[in-house]
Amino acid sequence: MAKADHIKKLVASFGRNQEFRAATLRIIDDAANQGKRPFAESLRKILDANVRHDYQAVPQPGLTTLASQIDPAADLLDEVAVTRGLNDIVLNPDMRLLIEGIIEERRRSEELRRHRLPISTRLLFSGPSGCGKTLCAEVFARELSMPLYSARIDVIISSFLGETASNLRRLFEFATRKPCILFLDEFDALARTRTDTAEHNELRRVVNSLLLMIERFKGPGLVIAATNLPQFLDEALWRRFDDILSFDPPTEREIELLLTRQFANFPAHFDVSTTISKLVGMSYADIERICFDAIKKAVLKKRKSVSETEFAAALRQETRRKSLTSNRSL
Ligand SMILES: Nc1ncnc2c1ncn2[C@@H]1O[C@H](COP(=O)(O)OP(=O)(O)O)[C@@H](O)[C@H]1O
Ligand SMILES: [Mg+2]
Structure with missing residues (x-):
């Protein structure tokens, strides 16, 4: 009840x-x-x-597409489909508490505002790739029933440096007009401290105006910046965010949760806990791929469950793939 x-x-x-x-x-x-x-x-x-x-405009037939076409920031954003919520993300207990706390705060923002309390509007996600930064932006969108927009960083960083700051301004104006989750992926590309280039002064101006825009952003939605390369972020930026969330590779506990979830609909016919130690150090996305590969192998053999042999083969495949990609990036 x-x-x-x-x-x-x-x-x-x-x-x-x-x-x-x-x-x-x-x-x-x-x-x-x-x-x-x-x-x-x-x-x-x-x-x-x-x-x-x-904030949802009353739909006017025929006008909605036009409105989105003429939005002054439409060329800088992609709307991302939102399906996954809090139940679809594996998190360590501290992160779960933190994220649930932010969601609760946003859902009950009216109450907090009445007491003149500040509300988190700016989040920074940091951590290696495949550990849930993009997924978590989707989770926020789903849980707060807001659309998710991903900024097109490559378009924003215009070849004409002078335009980058005005592009950023258009982006933040959009997020001030429309309640949404504005996701700035690869944030380091925007907010790097580049002291060693000829264009130093102009870049400095861009980073400074970005600092101001983040500082002044008060909603109605959330701005989420994400980076795999936190070491490249301008130091002054960190302080501008209300919360910094660190997405780390899964520990044994999270690996077990992820495996249980992956094999919920297509079972494993062996004790998956014996494989956990071999998966430590991998990202969630890597482990998910191993499970999908193992399930694929079983399905193609017309079996109803995954055997230890199929899982081991999928794991070898992933290790091979990883060694190829890391050699390439050398
Ligand atoms: N914490 C997690 N819990 C469950 N699945 C995850 C998690 N992190 C990543 N994944 C899976 O890996 C995919 C890629 O992860 P993503 O969120 O894009 O990582 P990042 O943005 O940090 O590079 C996700 O779409 C999801 O299927
Ligand atoms: Mg991502």
């Missing part, structure tokens, strides 16, 4: 979409936490189908 308080809030928020959505999301969360997933999911669908976000 939903808690009495939540039902009271729901009724009290009648007529105010954003508060009504927040109150319903609390009930959905409670149901999901109590293991009532089918109910939680159907309520979520009913909510999304019937209760508009305040």
